[in-house]
Amino acid sequence: MAKFWDRLEQTLVGLLGLCAMGVGMWQILGRYFDSSLSSGWGDEVIIYLLIWSIMIVSSQLVRQDGHVRPDLVLRVLPPQGQRWMEVLNCLAAILFLGGMVWYGWQIVETGWMLDERSPTELSFPMYLYYLALPVGSALMVVRYIIRLVRYLAAFDPATMTIGHSLHEVPADMMNAPEKAP
Numbered sequence: 001m002a003k004f005w006d007r008l009e010q011t012l013v014g015l016l017g018l019c020a021m022g023v024g025m026w027q028i029l030g031r032y033f034d035s036s037l038s039s040g041w042g043d044e045v046i047i048y049l050l051i052w053s054i055m056i057v058s059s060q061l062v063r064q065d066g067h068v069r070p071d072l073v074l075r076v077l078p079p080q081g082q083r084w085m086e087v088l089n090c091l092a093a094i095l096f097l098g099g100m101v102w103y104g105w106q107i108v109e110t111g112w113m114l115d116e117r118s119p120t121e122l123s124f125p126m127y128l129y130y131l132a133l134p135v136g137s138a139l140m141v142v143r144y145i146i147r148l149v150r151y152l153a154a155f156d157p158a159t160m161t162i163g164h165s166l167h168e169v170p171a172d173m174m175n176a177p178e179k180a181p
Helices: 002-032 042-063 071-075 079-113 126-130 132-153
Strands: none
Touching: 002 042, 042 126, 042 132, 071 079, 079 126, 079 132, 126 132
């Protein structure tokens, strides 16, 4: 299931990026070769596609340990310290992203109720644009919950620690002078 989810997100982000690139190429052709092809909505659509891509791919960053976390602090802690720092990081991220889902949904509902539209000729319904925030945040919440469960129930210091801690570095390397290239 996890591989399917990863592949689905990656495919969706790739398709959104491809669409943004296609619209961008259309805009370039319109500007430089035939002004009748140029549109006022192309730049707007590119922004919508890229924002959705960014919010979806953020879930992949959580899965790959690439999202916000205290790496510098983690690297100097022993494995058990890293474990509990990761647990705290997961809890903080879940709380923060839970707020993003909640408030993001409030923004979506408001945009829907007001029938808010973009000011361009496209008149795009803004609630669809705003929806990227709660959807992307919800995807990250699920990834952080999975991480939290792993660190609480299935911690393996051989595979789940960050780099090497200072406690594992041989004493003679701690004060070794740097070699010039």
